[in-house]
Amino acid sequence: MTMQPDALGARIGMWLFLFSELLLFGGLFLLYAVYLARYPADFAAGGQQLDALLGTGNTLLLITSSLTVALALSALQQGRRQLCQILLCATIFASLLFLTIKGVEWQAKFAHGIFPGGTELESLPVGQQIFFGLYFVTTGLHGLHVLVGAALLLWTLGLTHRGQVTAENSVMLENGALYWHLVDLIWIFIFPLYYLLL
């Protein structure tokens, strides 16, 4: 009796893991909710200082990359391996661009003395300090997930190239794409909460 590859099982496992990722961020959203209720004016003032343009750009990038990774999966399932690889490369490129923009954004904040231990941050009202603390932790953790997702897709790209991920055995790419959609989804919550609503 040998184990059969179980694509549905692998998908169930990935979904369960994604639940746990959602809850990881759930803790941060919980803190956001409590502190927003406590310091609404400070949060509004903090939100004004974030660059909505860069945030929008990043949102567009992530949504587009979700599209490309979904197209990559369809391409693979239709047996168009080269197209699949190009689309995966596009996704990975988008993720790097996302991180670059995020870096520019952080850099601009740092330049204004808004960084942990920075004098400018320390002089702000406590509510704004909390806001920027949460902003850095949340976007930092999300950025880390972008990095992990990109690495995962890069690895899958390699497996596709070596013919180990194919039209018949595409669950690895499916799960990578699922993970990527999660990264996108979490950003879809972060973006309005930090850049738009306040």
Next chain:
Amino acid sequence: MAKQNDRGFLQASNRQPLLFDWIFSVDHKRIGLLYLYSVGAFFLSGVLLGLLIRLELIAPGPTIATAQTYNALFTLHGVVMIFLFIIPGIPGAFGNIMLPLQIGAQDVAFPRLNLLSWWLYILGAFMALTSLFSGGGPPDTGWTFYVPFSSETPTNVSLALLAVFIIGFSSILTGVNFVTTIHRLRSPGMHWGRLPLFIWSLYATAWVQILATPVLGITVVLVMVERIIGFGLFDPARGGDPILYQHLFWIYSHPAVYIMVLPAMGVISEIIPVFSRKPTFGYKAIAASSVAIAAAGSLVWGHHMFVSGMSDTAILIFSLLTFLVAIPSAVKVFNWVATLYRGSISLEPPMLFALAFVFLFSIGGLTGLILGSASTDMHVHDTHFVVGHFHYVMFGGTGFAFFAALHYWLPKIFGRLYNMKIATVAWAIIFVGFNLLYFPMMLVGLRGMPRRYYDYLPHFQGLNMVSTIGSWVLAIGLLLMFINLYRGMRRGAFAGNNPWQAATLEWVPTSPPPEENFSHPPQVTHGPYDLEQAGKP
């Protein structure tokens, strides 16, 4: 039928297995044994730390350690026992070995992920131990890592937190693996109504692991960020709120109590019908109560914080929800007792430990109601009463179930039996020592002795002395039990495939089971406790 001296998965190939054949094995039984050996080792080190704590408390004033060392001792005792023994103990060791066997599968759904879980667990344990000897010295915060102390203390808390994060990751992956396995790999005929109750309890546990552990993950990450970078998210001086830390911490750590105790209840639900020779009473109620405990237990974290400054409404709600958990727990106890009623009871060692579980867990559960009720909790909060209570639940409950599982399943895993008489004597010593150790704690707590204090007033000495003597009795009993089990698994009498005449699937293959478990998926035709069918596949 295979030869009696067939060593099954223990020696799958023709040569003697090397260390590498074990630590890189993806066989669930070998991984389970790796867990068993490692949790066993950590249990013994936790016991040693506990003995030192009790020795320090034998008399007022400094006895064997300084106050700082004492803080490190109880922190470490807590971290080792909770994160390295109780949480991974039964699911990691017995869950891994028995889950595929009991549902008639060849392995878990993700064997390599399973190995990764063990490696992460060992990595985390290694880091936790390293935190003792490096940086600013052993953490002294208590296992709860409460801020603001944990974000301020110069001891090596960051590394310990990273260790907890990694062990939590391992726990999540085990949960993902178990849920998928139970959904996908059941044998033909093994529908949900025929799932052994141990599997039901693992299923409920796995969901709690998946849904609660990430919250602990983000919590310890935030404390680490706080220590390393410092945003003041929990610092009241900078607008943060330490109570929020406590909420986040207990949102995980209270459900974690059920990660610890649900598999234990599953073990007891396996043993009691077999040694009463009766189908379990209320199979569906026991299965459903596992799920109900997992669900209700996730909503009660606030009862750890009655004196922290929550609103009265919140206290009322959390108190009510806490009482609700007592219902499914009591359903289990009543069903076990009803299974015993008019059963043909044989008091062999697994059964003795199971009965001790029911007794001790009931004491632990009933004293839990005293803590769940806000008014009485105010009186005994953070006293030794709490210490006594949770040791009755955690050790009297999960610990005894772990021992019961050892006595019940070791003959399956190693194909050999231990000495029954010595096992019975060891059980008796452990039982007496346990009650000598923990019952006086509840009394001294009711009289007002706080927990975690290095020193106490002279009039608490009598009960503390009894408690410390109890700790030695308990340790002697544990030593005797482990020596007996070790001798048994080395050169005990051959056990045969099914020494207890049980009806669950794990007893069908040879003992020890062959590497591939079943040559073909077994066709399941009867429930797990139809004992007349015992031994028939």
